[in-house]
Amino acid sequence: MKANILVIGLGLIGGSLAKSLMRHEEAVIYGYDADPLTVRKAYKMGIIHKPVLSLEEAAADADFIFFATPVGAAKKLLQQSRFWKLRDNVILSDTGSTKMEIMETAKDLERVFIGGHPMAGSHKSGVEAAKEVLFENAYYILTPGQRATESHITKMKDLLAVTKAKVHVLSAKEHDHMTSIVSHFPHLIAASLVHQLDREQDYPFTQQLAAGGFRDITRIASSDPVMWRDITTQNNRMITEQLGHWIGEMDRLKNLLEANEEEPIRQYFERAKTVRDQLPIAGHGALYSVFDLYIDIPDVPGIISELTGYLAEGQISIVNLRILETREDVFGILVMSFQTDADRQKAKACIEARTVYEVYIS
Numbered sequence: 001m002k003a004n005i006l007v008i009g010l011g012l013i014g015g016s017l018a019k020s021l022m023r024h025e026e027a028v029i030y031g032y033d034a035d036p037l038t039v040r041k042a043y044k045m046g047i048i049h050k051p052v053l054s055l056e057e058a059a060a061d062a063d064f065i066f067f068a069t070p071v072g073a074a075k076k077l078l079q080q081s082r083f084w085k086l087r088d089n090v091i092l093s094d095t096g097s098t099k100m101e102i103m104e105t106a107k108d109l110e111r112v113f114i115g116g117h118p119m120a121g122s123h124k125s126g127v128e129a130a131k132e133v134l135f136e137n138a139y140y141i142l143t144p145g146q147r148a149t150e151s152h153i154t155k156m157k158d159l160l161a162v163t164k165a166k167v168h169v170l171s172a173k174e175h176d177h178m179t180s181i182v183s184h185f186p187h188l189i190a191a192s193l194v195h196q197l198d199r200e201q202d203y204p205f206t207q208q209l210a211a212g213g214f215r216d217i218t219r220i221a222s223s224d225p226v227m228w229r230d231i232t233t234q235n236n237r238m239i240t241e242q243l244g245h246w247i248g249e250m251d252r253l254k255n256l257l258e259a260n261e262e263e264p265i266r267q268y269f270e271r272a273k274t275v276r277d278q279l280p281i282a283g284h285g286a287l288y289s290v291f292d293l294y295i296d297i298p299d300v301p302g303i304i305s306e307l308t309g310y311l312a313e314g315q316i317s318i319v320n321l322r323i324l325e326t327r328e329d330v331f332g333i334l335v336m337s338f339q340t341d342a343d344r345q346k347a348k349a350c351i352e353a354r355t356v357y358e359v360y361i362s
């Protein structure tokens, strides 16, 4: 596709998008960021073709413009874009985690706006974390604005096809409702569990015991605070509604605990297990998918670099690494996450061929 594409905000998401859009051989990717060092890094990393110094000049040449900054800044930039001299047929989009406020802001534009949300990412941020394959197999939600026709949506889908994401159209309200349940509110729970640990004064050693499950459930609390401030303030009503449901759920749990009867408590866990086990598995409909590989490793120095070295030689990219510290005196379990099932299978074969460690898919 021959097109000038401007990506504003070259962090994890903007950088990953820019890099994967480079797969369109005839496209020219322009990149802008409020931080000039980020623009330079993106250019050096080969994520963009053209570093942009003047946002308005680059915008005037663009066929597509993506706002990939935190949603508060995206809203302000979108308001400013009304004063830019844009091409008549430009399509504007964003990558924000919230959609209703952005779509409301976009109503005032005299250009086509198609909201976007690639449902892939991590707790990392910044251009250094950007990856060409980040969106593969992930859902990529589009929320077309009132000026967007079927042909504009098709054009956007054609552009995004190279990301290998599963593009899905929703209304902004549907989007914000669903993401409040599976993404935004869980983030607040993760942060609040960490606060609960932070408040523990009697036994400071508790922090040392915060391994395994606690780390899994609170991983996303390590995400960028500005990004989550903006998500929380923009989708405030829906998130607060989820908090209301949660307080109801906690009341139910409190009653269960106060009664302290074995069978109702077992049933509570049973129901949660059934629902959790029936969720779509990664890559088959999950909103956010990674493919985990489990490796039983001995606790010896250099073990992780040995394994990542084998994968690097095999050109297999890892999206995340963590150790499940089940017990200090037994082997640990290293969990490596991959963007695609094909990468996970390649990694499994690679590690099995070169080590004696047990490798398995949960």
Ligand SMILES: NC(=O)C1=CN([C@@H]2O[C@H](COP(=O)(O)OP(=O)(O)OC[C@H]3O[C@@H](n4cnc5c(N)ncnc54)[C@H](O)[C@@H]3O)[C@@H](O)[C@H]2O)C=CC1
Binding pocket: 008, 009, 010, 011, 012, 013, 014, 015, 032, 033, 034, 035, 038, 068, 069, 070, 071, 073, 074, 077, 095, 096, 097, 098, 117, 118, 119, 120, 121, 122, 123, 124, 125, 126, 127, 224, 227, 231
């Ligand atoms: N991190 C994640 O896992 C996901 C994030 N998103 C959304 O994508 C957007 C970007 O998130 P990330 O890439 O993770 O953030 P990031 O923090 O990695 O990158 C944001 C970039 O925007 C730049 N920026 C901030 N204000 C700016 C402005 N006024 N003008 C130009 N550049 C500006 C920053 O310097 C930074 O380089 C956010 O709206 C977020 O809600 C969507 C899906 C997943």
Ligand SMILES: O=C(O)C(=O)Cc1ccc(O)cc1
Binding pocket: 096, 097, 118, 119, 120, 121, 122, 123, 183, 220, 288
């Ligand atoms: O790391 C994780 O588990 C995430 O949930 C990443 C993420 C963050 C924000 C989004 O809008 C979508 C995905």
